[in-house]
Amino acid sequence: MEEASASASSQQLRLIFVEILLYNQVGNVKQFWNSCWQYLYDDILQEQRSIHGNPHYTLDDNTLKDKILYKLDDLLIVRGNSVQSIGLPVPTAERAALENNRLIVQQLSYNTADLHEQLPRLVSGLNNEQKKAFDTIVLSVDRNKGDLFFVYGAGGTGKTYLWQAVTAFVRSQGKIVLTVASSGLASLLLQGGVTAYSRFKIPIELKEESTCDVKKNTQLAELLKKTSLIIWDEAPMSNRICFEALDRTMRDILGDVCRSKRERNFGGVTVVLGGDFRQTLPVVPGSGKHETISASITNSYLWNSCIILKLTSNMRLSRFADTDEEKERTTNFANWLLSVGNGAEHSVQISNSQDFEWIRIPESFLIDPGVDETKSIIDATYPDLKSMYMDASYLRQRAIVTPKNDAVNSLNESVLDLIPGNKHVYLSADSIDGSDNMSDDLRGIYPTEFLNNIGGGSLPCHRLILKVGAPVMILRNIDQPNGICNGTRAVVTALGRRIIQVKLITGISTDKHICIPRILFIHKTTAFPFVMRRRQFPVRLCYAMTINKSQGQSLDMVGLYLPEPVFSHGQLYVALSRTTSPNGLKILIADQDDLYKGCTKNIVYREIFSMLGNSDQL
């Protein structure tokens, strides 16, 4: 905190304080608070001085502490915690305000006059399919029908636009809409959106009978009772148990208000799920196609009562095409993407194999591997790097995407070597959770060097190498209300010993500078008989990223690097559909003999579409 206080504002320092508390298992919270609170109030004092028109106005320590704690509570509440739950003192002067349910107050704080003003523009702008979906959803809310909907549409068909109109309408009536998404990045597109996990306290380890961690008579339980509509975006990514856990929890909590609600889906609250089954399905570690399909919402008991609403016009691509020629090219591109996503693209048989997953990529997208594949894909995706390497909008617009982490790491190192500046190396501190109780034998099998080599997923590297000017992706939901979450991209602006400073280049806080401390990652995997702890900065270089990490990113220039084919459902479609125009897509397929040049694998679990009626024809 001391190092950060040299450059960060007290508002930023309160955020760092909360991050440290939430992600670092601080042993003695009160002691930590006592040693830090002096860094956290400059703006509060400033505000009081301007309110009282007295530049020397001062507050006693207890009042200052109260005011800081009140602000910390605001930060903690949106992260599913509170000063009380985390072991900090409850602010006495503001206790009265705390007695009101601040979760409900927050949800009812939308300015209904503003919403009424926006509504005619939003509703009249809806296309026919969006209007039909809008009418159906608001009618269900109006009549308390408690329906379960699934809005099915490919990327760009206007789901987010529809959510905006529906939430504005329902909120303008003074009702509560909870907007959530399966990933932090998607939640940023929703007004008031957070991840479903944090909003509903869904357990990380899912079991068949799991429920959400919502105790009766808590603020969250009361909020659920008052909710009229839940919108859950990117639903196909979540395990069906997440929806079932929320269903059980809501039946239980709302059943206390009225017994009949126990018998209704989600306790009789209208729920709208949305997303695209062509993209990533739930990740079930270490398992295959069958387990992935069984974990999908289409395999839940809830799916039988789900009403499917379809959106088919690609509103994103149609906006960018001015001339007839461009319109035709964009329409052909949109149709090709859908055909790849649906697994309907004509397959090519490779030698004598029975594998019908190979397709031919149109030549206009292919680049020649040349003698040095790495150089070819970097040059195609990052032209003029030497002059543009510090330009935030140049970096925001582009990325190399590839299926596996090994290729990501080596591409990132290669690009980093091409830009000027000193390298800073940050090594993580790795250990085994509870290693004090481990036998010497086990400790011998898994020494620190072994732990250092564990990587992948959302774990930052043990050896993190950065330069000022390098783009990084944030790996944790640090400050969701301000758009700083897992997947947000930023550019490094300063590198300290305990703090790094970055400028955000995506999300609602674009151009804002923030300080990031090291935080603790707890890594559980079935591959090892232990839980690993890694303390490291929650960032990763992102000149290149895995296809899975790219989901939700929108890029003008995508370099798809395929040193080997994709390995799971929807990956090729996700990679290809990151771009907003056919001009922004370059694909390098490595190591191919002439006969199969330009062919690659497209893995699509078609079974998933059979649960959607004819929707695979969308």
Ligand SMILES: Nc1ncnc2c1ncn2[C@@H]1O[C@H](COP(=O)(O)OP(=O)(O)OP(=O)(O)O)[C@@H](O)[C@H]1O
């Ligand atoms: N009815 C409409 N009128 C004008 N523009 C629209 C309409 N619907 C959507 N758009 C615009 O089209 C683009 C894509 O829409 P939107 O982001 O809502 O799609 P989406 O289905 O949520 O896409 P994704 O799944 O990729 O996030 C946006 O720029 C949006 O503003």
